[in-house]
Amino acid sequence: MDGIRARDVSKRFRSVQALDGVSFDVERGEVVSLLGPNGAGKSTLLRILGTTVLADNGTVTVAGHDVVGDAAGARRSLGVMIGDERSHYWRLSGRRNLAFFAALTGMSRREAAVRTQQLLEEVRLAEAADRRVGEYSSGMRARLALARALLADPPLMLLDEPTRNLDPLSASRFRESTARLAREGRTGIIFATHNLHEAVAISTRILVLSAGKIVLEEQAEGMDADRLESAFLNAVQAQTDDDLPSDELAVRA
Amino acid sequence: MSRLRVVAAFIRRDFRIHTSYRLSFVLQMSTIFFFLALYYFLSRIVDQEEFAASQDLSGGYFEYAAVGLAVLSILQVGLSSFSQKMREEQTTGTFEALMASPASPSLVVLASAIYDLLRSTVFAFVLLGIAMAVFGLDLDINPGSLGLAAVALVGCLALFASLGVAVAACTVIFKQTTALAGMVVSGLALLSGVYFPIDVLPGALQQLAEILPFTWGLDVVRAALLGGDVDSAQLAGLFGSAAVLLPIAVLGFTVAVRRARQTGTLAQY
Numbered sequence: 001m002d003g004i005r006a007r008d009v010s011k012r013f014r015s016v017q018a019l020d021g022v023s024f025d026v027e028r029g030e031v032v033s034l035l036g037p038n039g040a041g042k043s044t045l046l047r048i049l050g051t052t053v054l055a056d057n058g059t060v061t062v063a064g065h066d067v068v069g070d071a072a073g074a075r076r077s078l079g080v081m082i083g084d085e086r087s088h089y090w091r092l093s094g095r096r097n098l099a100f101f102a103a104l105t106g107m108s109r110r111e112a113a114v115r116t117q118q119l120l121e122e123v124r125l126a127e128a129a130d131r132r133v134g135e136y137s138s139g140m141r142a143r144l145a146l147a148r149a150l151l152a153d154p155p156l157m158l159l160d161e162p163t164r165n166l167d168p169l170s171a172s173r174f175r176e177s178t179a180r181l182a183r184e185g186r187t188g189i190i191f192a193t194h195n196l197h198e199a200v201a202i203s204t205r206i207l208v209l210s211a212g213k214i215v216l217e218e219q220a221e222g223m224d225a226d227r228l229e230s231a232f233l234n235a236v237q238a239q240t241d242d243d244l245p246s247d248e249l250a251v252r253a
Numbered sequence: 254m255s256r257l258r259v260v261a262a263f264i265r266r267d268f269r270i271h272t273s274y275r276l277s278f279v280l281q282m283s284t285i286f287f288f289l290a291l292y293y294f295l296s297r298i299v300d301q302e303e304f305a306a307s308q309d310l311s312g313g314y315f316e317y318a319a320v321g322l323a324v325l326s327i328l329q330v331g332l333s334s335f336s337q338k339m340r341e342e343q344t345t346g347t348f349e350a351l352m353a354s355p356a357s358p359s360l361v362v363l364a365s366a367i368y369d370l371l372r373s374t375v376f377a378f379v380l381l382g383i384a385m386a387v388f389g390l391d392l393d394i395n396p397g398s399l400g401l402a403a404v405a406l407v408g409c410l411a412l413f414a415s416l417g418v419a420v421a422a423c424t425v426i427f428k429q430t431t432a433l434a435g436m437v438v439s440g441l442a443l444l445s446g447v448y449f450p451i452d453v454l455p456g457a458l459q460q461l462a463e464i465l466p467f468t469w470g471l472d473v474v475r476a477a478l479l480g481g482d483v484d485s486a487q488l489a490g491l492f493g494s495a496a497v498l499l500p501i502a503v504l505g506f507t508v509a510v511r512r513a514r515q516t517g518t519l520a521q522y
Contacts, residue, residue, distance in 0.1 A: 013517055044517065052352050054514045072355055080353035086346030089266065091273045096266075103262030104354035104361075106255040148350070 009058035033199035036209035079149030090134035139170035210235030267368035311480035330373035331413025335421035411495035
């Protein structure tokens with residue numbers, strides 16, 4: 001009941017088949033990377049799991065809650081890190097940002113204050129807690145977004161390309177922090193990325209998404225690196241072909 | 254309880270963000286002053302006694318316009334703040350974070366405009382205070398009249414909120430609705446007797462004005478503050494229309510959010 005169950009999920013936006021019959025499970029303690037190029041359907045899939053987009057077909061449950069029939073229950077079981085570093089109130093301090101979102105999870109002011117302080121310490125922002133977010137670096141904003149996703153201590157988390165604005169060192173530290181959460185069994189994580197090396201570094205399992213379909217599922221342990229790289233490169237190539245005008249494809253052929 | 258917590262959190266958030274822009278308060282006060290000055294001098298060309306007698310009110314045209322401006326300022330905010338706040342969240346990038354929270358989307362949008370509505374109500378009283386202190390506005394102030402005006406204002410706020418939520422529902426679907434909100438505000442200002450009595454309108458428009466709940470609200474507030482006779486049927490009509498329109502608007506907003514989830518455009522702007 002803790003995990004995510006997606007069965008035969010499809011979504012079409014006008015002429016674009018964003019997802020086509022996607023099925024997978026994620027359990028607490030896992031870090032599952034959704035690996036694919038831009039436009040492969042990663043963000044659409046995360047938004048369906050996060051209840052902000054409705055699937056055309058298929059079913060999804062999050063910790064036993066159907067994302068359509070019980071969207072609020074599903075959201076209560078999810079920590080979501082979607083969107084970029086602008087997803088904070090820049091005129092407010094990090095502490096006040098967290099306290100605000102804590103109230104949206106139903107916490108009292110006292111509970112929110114305690115939880116906020118715990119998380120600020122955990123993501124190494126305690127010293128900067130009372131500075132405006134506008135004064136934070138990109139890395140600090142990413143850590144604040146992680147703290148926000150952790151507010152309700154969710155059994156599952158959705159992270160959509162969380163390291164895209166970070167320098168390599170900050171990205172590495174961020175990955176280590178998130179992987180630790182899963183190793184400790186606090187949460188299960190879906191980590192969307194278009195970076196093959198990042199997926200390999202953080203995951204217990206990798207799902208390669210290409211043109212809305214899962215084309216490969218690999219356990220990190222005993223992973224066939226060549227097969228993974230080949231699937232990913234094919235996905236990138238397929239997406240690049242989709243992005244090109246048809247006359248250019250004809251020339252290439 | 255947790256809904257109240259959510260509303261309180263939005264009010265605290267918006268108060269802190271608003272007060273972080275210190276110059277805006279000074280600018281708003283200046284705007285109020287200039288508007289009042291404009292209508293004060295305009296009232297000099299109107300025969301005060303004849304105007305007061307024609308409206309069965311104790312004050313002249315300045316009193317009439319000042320109360321109209323105070324209520325209109327709340328209408329403007331009530332009508333635009335729901336959609337404006339939502340659009341601000343979309344453009345600043347915080348909308349998806351809000352939609353991903355356990356709070357329901359309808360509660361989020363309703364709560365996000367509460368601070369602006371409260372602020373506009375306070376500003377309406379500030380406007381009347383400045384009009385009294387600087388321009389000699391003569392209001393009929395006693396506990397009974399203030400109580401009636403306050404009751405009518407609550408009805409007006411509920412009515413404006415229903416219109417505002419309806420505009421927000423349009424914003425979810427059509428994204429850009431600033432022009433729609435502007436059109437509704439100016440249309441209501443024209444038809445409801447904010448700046449001039451509706452008796453001067455042509456027959457058909459006058460009939461339309463008489464069935465608008467905004468006209469009833471404005472009439473009741475004016476009558477309470479300017480020594481006129483409050484029409485209890487208008488007051489009941491104001492609350493009745495708000496009681497019908499607000500749930501319809503919230504339902505419309507819920508339908509709009511569902512449609513935006515289907516089309517994947519909820520966070521787009």
